[in-house]
Amino acid sequence: MIPPLVMQLLDSLAALLLLLSFAMLAQRRIVTLVDLFALQGAVLCAATLLLAWRTGEVNLYLSAALTLSVKVIALPRLLHAMIRRLGVYWDTDPLLNISGTMLVGVPIVVFAFGLAQPISALASTATRSAIGIAIAVILLAFLTMITRRKAMSQVIGFLSMENGLFFGAMCASYGMPMIVELGVALDVLVAMLVLGVFFFQIREQFDSLDLDRLESRREAP
Amino acid sequence: MHSAHIRFKSIEASDPQLSATSASALAEVLALLAAWLVVGLAGLVRPGSLRFAGRTLFPLGALVSVAIAVVAAANLGAAPTRVVLPFGLPDLPMHLRLDPLSGIFLVLLGAASAGISVFAAGYFRSGEGTPPGLLCFQYHVFLASMGLVLLADDAYAFMIAWETMALSSYFLVIAQHRIAEIRRAGYLYLVMAHVGALAILLCFGVLQGGSWQFTFDAMRGAHLPPAWAGAAFLLALAGFGAKGGLVPLHAWLPEAHPAAPSPVSALLSGVMLKMAVYGLLRVAFDLIGGLPWWWGLVPVALGLFSALYGIAFAAAQTDMKRLLAYSSIENLGLLFTGIGLAMVFRGASMPTFAALALVAVLYHAINHAFMKSLLFLGTGAVLHSTGERNLGRLGGLIHRMPWVAWLTLVGALAIAGLPPLNGFVSEWLLLQAFLASHAVPYPFVNMLLPLGLGLVALIAALAGYVMVKFFGVVFLGRAREAALADAHDAGFAERLGLGWLALGCVLLGLLPAAVVPVLAGVAQWLGVGALPRPAAGWWMLVPLDARQASYAAPVIAATLFAAVAATSFVLRLVYRRRVRLAEPWACGGAGLSGRTQDTAEGFGQPIRHLFAPFFAMRRALPSPFDAEPRYEVTIGDRFWNVLYAPLAPLTDRVAGALAALQRGRIATFLLYALVTLCLLLALVLVL
Amino acid sequence: MTLALWLLLGSPVVGAATFAMLGARPRAAELNVAFSLVTFAAAAALSVRVATRGAMSAGGEQFFVDPLNVFLVTLTAFVALTTSLFSRPYMRIETADRRMTPGRLRLYHCMYQLFIATMLLALTTNNLGLMWVAMEAATLSTVLLVALYRTPASLAAGWKYFVLCGVGIAQALFGTVLLYIAAERALGASGASALLWTHLDAVKSQLEPRVLSIAFVFLLVGYGTKVGLVPLHNWLADAHAEGPTPISAVLSGLLLNVAIYAVMRCKVLAEGALHSAWPSAMLMGFGLLTVVVASFSLWRQQDIKRLFAYSSIEHMGVISFAFGMGGPVANFAGLLHMTVHSLTKSAIFFAAGHAAQKSGSQLMDRIRGLVTISPSVGWGLMIGALAILGVPPFGVFASEFLILTTAMRTEPWATPILLISFAVAFAAILQRVQPMVFGETRLRRLPHSPALLPVFTHLLIVLMLGLFIPPFLADWYRAAAQLLGGG
């Protein structure tokens, strides 16, 4: 029912998402990281719109709107504001160097694709082939969080994980029930607000958002 | 498990034993246990008031004790009676049952605790540590829980009672909680009690034998394969041995008993340890079926060893309460030995001798309850008037506190196993049982067991040694410290308590012929075997056959008395010479002082010498050139060093290794999460 | 009767709103109690309704109340009530000690009510998606409370809590998505009804097994993080230790229960779909690992609240193990254990909180001889600790007795591991608690009299449950255990 051109377009968008996650995995500069995240959101939004247009699912329009408003506009602004206020622009020397991270990323992608097989087999949607990419995005975001030092970049990783989740939901089942989508979006927003508060509190205590300063209390030696 | 309830109900319905009279007996006992609880709760009303607790509550508790002893004794002959209370787990209501075995131990509990409570009424002083009202509460909960242990007829009720017993006694032990080593002792005690309880729980888990019903009836009905029966027995031996101070599970005992206030030490040593004996008897002779005979050798061996170990350590002690604690280890060892012997005889189908051994066990359990409580209370009185536990600082107290001294002497002579007192009777019975052990139809065993005779004899003789040391050093000779001059004798209540227990020792010693048939009845009810009871009269104890062995305690006592009376009469009649007082012979040297006497260490020296392998001994010998020569010796427990000391470091090492898992930065924890996720997913994919 | 449900969910929300607007008023604490009381009344009414007339659903099937969750609802509401009672004097003392400011107090009350609301929502909703939303919201509402004191340690703890639980919950969301996919396929009906648990439960046997298994893994890891299963447990100790004590109490006593509840709902579906027992096996494995690691970790703790946080982890392990074994008895035991654990543990935290206030430190070496200066706190702590260690006659022993005996039957190999862990935990905790309760003391008196009614109420209930489980409660557990199935 969906013409091949649109399909190819969707698939390429999906590929773009994956590429963006890798880019985020590699990116040292936090401002750029935020931009990449916004871009990811935009791509997600575009894909959703495309799908909505073809399938005529109202849910998807709403979902796209949500994505646009929250992930493309609201959050990046918020993050930029924070970065400016806190003055954390760089996340240098990650725990695992970039090339190493890339190398780890590849098998994760393979694993994700393998994992997606049964799901795609089950899903009835046209876009089911992209589920693997969604999982890959999630796991890569996970990897990003693991390898970064700064709280800020971890947050961004967390958010791109949400992107992956949304993408997965979308291409597996044209989006979750509306009520859930709304709830999730709400949660994400609240999470961001909480984070804001957090960062400024942390700011009061520490002179940077370097997680090494936030080391957990050591277990008794 | 739900069906257990139903099944049990049916038993209830079909149970012919449920006659009105005896059912009421169980009800009465329960009511009395409840009365104990009430007395205890009353203590909480005015926790601070010593007068209330001492003058009112403890005597009341003593009355309840007497009542329990009377009720239980009156119904010893009656058939078992059951009650199911709607407590416990929904599918396992609380089954209670009063049968001769629990009855006899209830008598023990009541009779011994009566004296102890009376003593306690005068003993506790207000001051540091737990307030008297709270002590009274814990004390009576302790008593009630022991009563419940004896009545429990399903695993859950038993565990509840058993652990409540441990818990309440733990709080009693650390009554003087401001002293660090008392806290340490309490900690060790509670931990070992809990571990032992876990072993008992496992034992029940094995005993139910696939029926998955935890009533004792289900266990009686279960038929275990021999291997499992053996496992269950070993678990029971571990669990109850840990409570009964069976070496090497004895580590807590010499710590906890001295730490507790003396009435509590008396309860622990005199009564609570018997709960371990009861438990093992219950499991070995009532619950387990199809246990191979040779399992009986395990308690025999362990029991004899811990008896020898305990008495050797007792001889080496310099703290009077530790000395008594180790002597408890000895006596419990003898009890376990008797149990094992009975098991072997039963397996060898020599029912008469099995019954004899069991009677010896029960008799000795009761005796020890009286003797050891008496001695601990005696030390308590000494402790109160001198504030001193160290034998090296006591002496000559027979002049200051004659009541305590003479009453304690009774206990000391009794536990030393001297005729015509009670300790001798049970040892006599045990020896009689051992004498038959050469007849068991198993090679080697029939050679090995008779050697037990020699060991028991040696242990008994050593007990005499220890008691001479104990009584001689504490009460005789000269005061080793000036402070002892103003020691005062015990108050009325304390004398009364001591007197009650001493009377028990004497009567149990003089009237074995009246007691043994009752105990034999219990043994017979247990299906162990019956003693032939030829008509021998109340004064002549004939366990087996008149030609084989007989003992008439009253006659011996009368003879001794008559001889003493006659001699003194004759001497006074013929040669009336007045006694002159003078200084003792000091080899013409300077006058003697309390310091010139032999010390407790000195008195223990030969034993330390002989049993050197038992002790981890560290000695600091003075050199002839020392300005002020000092001689120090410390006696350590090898088992402690080998078995217990390494545990804490080991746990700590494991904890350290695991702490690494909880250390580090958030990224690390995220990594754990990712790895877990991937592993599980991989697992799912391959599945 | 749905009124009760709306009241149940409404009162805390209204409460939160009120506190947000009113701010820190002198009578805020009493108001807090009042709202909790209303909530508890509603919960009681609801439970009576379910007990008498069975399960019910409301709000276009979005809400659903059956014996399993109504019993948790009542428990939650009850502990929430007692905690609010406790927090009143506790917060007074904190204010007197200058650790609480009006602003923080406002935040505290608001978030407290919000937290209760989210948990109740998570329990009563029939929509697995909403359940996820509620769980996430529960995290968010407590994050700031954990960091309430703004000390470096508390901020670090809050941050850790936020990140670890956030990421974990994200996995759960993906699991939910997968569940949704499978459901759509099975139900055919797309849209809202596809995530309704009742519908899923009806068709669980037709759900596609492979997808369900993947979904269950994501859900287990996701919600398991909130349960505190090793090795996903690292947020738990810090969050408990750093937050104000009432929050530690509700986190430990309630949130963990709710998380377990979520896991169990998913497990029921997964097992129904897979026709195999490996979800149970997974749960058992996690449980056992958790018990062992947690009980050994107890040995080295210095901080009183961390100590009992680890004990909570251990008991979560026990509960998961019980549910993993499944079957009427084990499920019964698991539910009973959830009850007694949350009651006992919250009581312990109450006592521990006051103890920490007395010594001005949470380090156990600083807390000495409580009974001499204030017997009630000391005995509360001692008895609570013994109860949580599974010493008879307290209720924890009842459940552990059932769990152990069932384990002997179905998983004999696991019994020694459990027993050793219990012994280690016993030695470790007693070793710490005894010197705190007994011995010489250097503690001060408190500016306000502590609230010990909640402590002893809880402990009395626990004692009662050890000696006698009321028939209606037993039937309730049985019904719930039926729902959990397995075994």
Added chain:
Amino acid sequence: MRPIDWFTQALAVAVALAAAPLFLGWVNQCRAWLQNRRAASLWQPYLGLRKLLHKDPVIAREASPLFRAAPYVVFAAMLAAAAVIPSMGTRLPMGAAADAIVLVGLFATARVFLALAAMDVGTPFGTLGARREMMVGFLAEPALLMVVFVASLISATTALPVISEHLALRPLELSPSLAFTGVAFTMVLLAENARIPIDNPATHLELTMIHEAMVLEYSGRHLALMEFAASLKLLNYACIGFALFLPWGSATGRSGPLALALALPALGAKLALAGAALATIETVSAKLRVFRAPEFLATAFLLAVLGMLVHLLLGD
């Protein structure tokens, strides 16, 4: 019980009382002869007792009532023991009241009271003696019990009269187990009665003495009782030995007055023999250091155990 049995009983006690000092005198005489000394009269012990009884007892100020009571208790215990040992007839009414174990128990009672009395005054020597006495005792007592047990295993009873009757009436045979236990018994007898090689009844050298150290504080009638009790103890041990190892000659079974009349001289002969033997042993052996005493007694214990094993093995 027939009247004659009661008569036997009375006679046994009377003879014991009469013969005890005499036996001691006899032993001393033999020793004197063997050591080429002029022997004191056979009646010397009686004279000693008489002298002591005529003296005022002097008692240390620190002495407690127990100190005064002890001599009577010790003496009474020995008397009771004498009443249950079948020295001349095995049909003793008292025999049923107390078997061999009780007998050992009576000895233990006496020992304990002796030791307690010795500790009572609180002199170094008293305590020292008490300690040594108890050390000897706790090793000698089990050895004695084992000796008795071997005999009672042979005759399936612990009642001493029955044992001795059984041993007397059974066909005469060489039994290795009894030989072992005989030696063990002799060693116990030496140790328990403060004879060389364990103790020297004649010495008053404080550092080596055991029994004498304990009675050091006694005087007058108390000392007399103690001495008398000691001699009774020696006699009792001798009679136990006869009952176990030389049962022949004493009146057994339902035998009448005649047998009893024969038993008296038989006993006399045995005593004479035993006294001589004892003296010989004491003369030929040297006193051991106190520290060696445990080894000596352990040997005795071991021999008794061996005797039992041999019996169980050969079933003789």
